[in-house]
Amino acid sequence: MQTGGIAFFDSGVGGLSVLSACRESVGSLPIYYFGDNARAPYGNRNIEDIRAYTHEAFSLFQRLGVAVAVVACNTVTAVMIDELRAAYPFPIIGIEPAVLPAARKGGRVLVLSTKATAESERLKRLIAVAQRRFLGSKIQTLACDRLAGEIETACKCGRLWSSFSLPRVAADRVVLGCTHYSLIKDRIADFYGAEVFDGNVAVANRLKEVIAEQVKNRAVSCEKSPQSAYVSLSKKSLRNLRFFVEKRKGKLRRFLLKKEACFWKVRNAQSLYFLGSGRIFNRQFYERMFAFKQ
Ligand code: DGL
Numbered sequence: 001m002q003t004g005g006i007a008f009f010d011s012g013v014g015g016l017s018v019l020s021a022c023r024e025s026v027g028s029l030p031i032y033y034f035g036d037n038a039r040a041p042y043g044n045r046n047i048e049d050i051r052a053y054t055h056e057a058f059s060l061f062q063r064l065g066v067a068v069a070v071v072a073c074n075t076v077t078a079v080m081i082d083e084l085r086a087a088y089p090f091p092i093i094g095i096e097p098a099v100l101p102a103a104r105k106g107g108r109v110l111v112l113s114t115k116a117t118a119e120s121e122r123l124k125r126l127i128a129v130a131q132r133r134f135l136g137s138k139i140q141t142l143a144c145d146r147l148a149g150e151i152e153t154a155c156k157c158g159r160l161w162s163s164f165s166l167p168r169v170a171a172d173r174v175v176l177g178c179t180h181y182s183l184i185k186d187r188i189a190d191f192y193g194a195e196v197f198d199g200n201v202a203v204a205n206r207l208k209e210v211i212a213e214q215v216k217n218r219a220v221s222c223e224k225s226p227q228s229a230y231v232s233l234s235k236k237s238l239r240n241l242r243f244f245v246e247k248r249k250g251k252l253r254r255f256l257l258k259k260e261a262c263f264w265k266v267r268n269a270q271s272l273y274f275l276g277s278g279r280i281f282n283r284q285f286y287e288r289m290f291a292f293k294q
Pocket residue numbers: 010011012014015040041042043044072073074075076114117148149177178179180
């Protein structure tokens with residue numbers, strides 16, 4: 001099945017903040033947003049599990065014939081972006097914490113991330129570069145063990161105003177090293193009274209370039225204006241995932257992963273598939289993040 005779509009992957013809802021920033025870059029191409037919501041958060045899991053779960057999602061992307069994939073997850077980027085690029089035939093864009101732009105401004109820079117990202121060699125290397133380059137900055141990394149999970153639950157239940165476990169540290173700039181945190185960016189800015197940075201715009205810019213290259217190489221075509229579909233997925237195991245499962249008025253409808261089966265609703269908009277490993281509870285939240293209304 002060749003769809004030429006753009007895939008986004010995260011452990012759960014965090015990558016929706018990236019998807020939202022990439023809205024323009026994607027244009028009219030079909031979108032697959034895969035949140036492994038039954039197994040989120042990833043940040044405290046062992047590296048082998050993160051690798052295995054991510055490969056399951058990327059195998060699905062490969063079967064869908066996507067043109068470009070975005071790892072809308074700092075944890076997965078930190079743990080295995082090179083491995084993914086070596087394993088799959090389509091271009092893969094990762095997300096980096098915006099440590100350099102924050103450090104350029106000097107002062108106390110606080111990098112918040114998951115445990116796996118904080119412990120990764122990739123982040124340590126990036127911080128070392130920033131520290132050498134911008135001597136006027138003092139960079140501190142803190143792993144927030146509970147934060148991504150709290151945000152995932154809050155979004156799932158439509159309770160984004162609940163309280164979150166943010167570490168009390170003085171900072172002039174805060175770098176969000178986890179895409180979940182971008183969903184409460186304003187709250188974090190208020191809490192620290194500091195300027196907040198995330199990597200979402202950098203991803204959007206890079207995605208635009210990569211799509212342009214793909215169009216030039218004829219790997220995707222922007223000419224066709226696709227029909228739209230809204231499919232939420234509920235499936236216990238990803239391993240044998242062969243169906244989109246859509247729940248409507250209490251009824252489950254299954255769609256084989258074949259082109260004609262996926263396009264079940266015709267609208268003058270974009271094809272947008274929200275996929276997940278568990279139930280999508282708060283559909284309004286997903287739709288709002290992408291300003292996608294039916
Ligand atoms: N949103 C992800 C990240 O950017 C994953 C957070 C998690 O699942 O722990 O790191």
